[in-house]
Amino acid sequence: MIQVREDWWKDFFNDIYLVTDARSVSDDELTRREADMLEAVLKLDKPDKILDMCGGSGRHSIELARRGYKDITVLDYSDFLIDMGKSLAKKEKLKIDFVCRDARSTDLKENSYSAIFIMANSFGYFLEEEDNLRILKECHRLLEDGGRLLLDLTDADYMRRHLKPFSRHKADEDTTVCRFRELTPDSIKARELVVSKKRGLLRDGRYCERIYDEEGIESLLANARLSDISINKGLSLHQKRKDYGFLTSRMIVTSRKR
Template sequence: MSEWFEESFGEDYLLVYRHRTMADAEDEVDAIVEWLDLSPKDHILDLCCGTGRHSIALARRGYRVTGLDLSETLLSHAVALSKGLPVRFVHGDMRSLPFSKEMFDVVLNLFTSFGYFVEDRDNERVLAEIRRVLKPGGRFLIDFLNRPAVLRSLVPVSEREEDEVKIREERWIEGDVVCKRIFVSDARGERRYEERVKMYSRDQMEEMMRRAGLSVQQVWGDFEGNPHTERSRRMIIAGRRPE
């Protein structure tokens, strides 16, 4: 039986998340450049890059970027969108990165691309892989959901229409997992997808990172740079692999 993330990141995903724009990515990259003090010499891994919005925004600024994703559909869009830019896209699993150790100066993991696995050990493998591919002193940034905000503001059902396609999203909590069921209906019929993300508190994230050999340095609540609190929209964690 396939995992949900092997089924959900196809052409319909692009429609469901069309509101996540290139302009948003440009603004987020502006913050990342400042927060991580990026250098033109940095080699950056955009881990779970999707259609490459952030990879492209970084490449436009002259950074050397590699984007990795499991979805070949999303990667094909990334390649098309990045034509002419110095960015490389690679197919792979974030639990076992197809890169040599100490290859990157920076690893980015954006738009809640963490917590995809049922078992904590698999999510911790992702952090261990981030450490492995980072150079000593290399920096990382993980943009994750903020559990208290999700619990407080979860919308059980929403419906909308995009280009004559009806989209219905149902959301619920199962223990530590926030779940979403997506129904996409058009002239071709109805398709159904699921998303399941394991929610971790800030303390849990920091402890997992410590065990993986990563040092947390700063936590923000959004890309505007506000401090992280229980009411923050996001939990954006930045740190380093120690020297």
């Protein structure tokens, strides 16, 4: 059985993460397709005030800023990723605010965002469901009336049918990533080994993701007083057919504050 710390996410997203997940987080074409999806599904307008919640280095926000959106905030707990995003935005002279905060309690101004998105399965990190609900309640607090929320989640039904207990891929010429996965009724627990030919073992880490079916996420959103829920399942934005873990088959969920 894979044992996972409750606060695994506090120190997981560092320079090694950029290597292990490079085929997604460093894929510029994928980011552009994801930004296309955000614009279309959220019906974004250039004046919108946008929050990229749990946004890491803000790759989606940087792409949106390139397209002319000028009121964007990226929020993430990882100071490493936030600092990286600041440097990237500064290099391109893009106006984006970056804040390092806990998504359950952001201290941002209430009723102030037209749209919030949580991309790349960055929702569901907490073992206790009440903590995940707190993020949705915080999104409700931050959204203006009529504001839209988009969640990019793994499709629980797909994962239950197709989960691979073991996967291995070469992140680059030097680095191999091995993942061992366990399925529970409401989550996937994983052990990740990252091995370098030159430097040996770089990481022996463990993480956990809550997985949601349609009924489960609808109930959670309703508990956060979000309505007009719409769900689109089976989305794949990667061009090549491979095992991309949680991002292989995605469920795009939208809701609104009324």
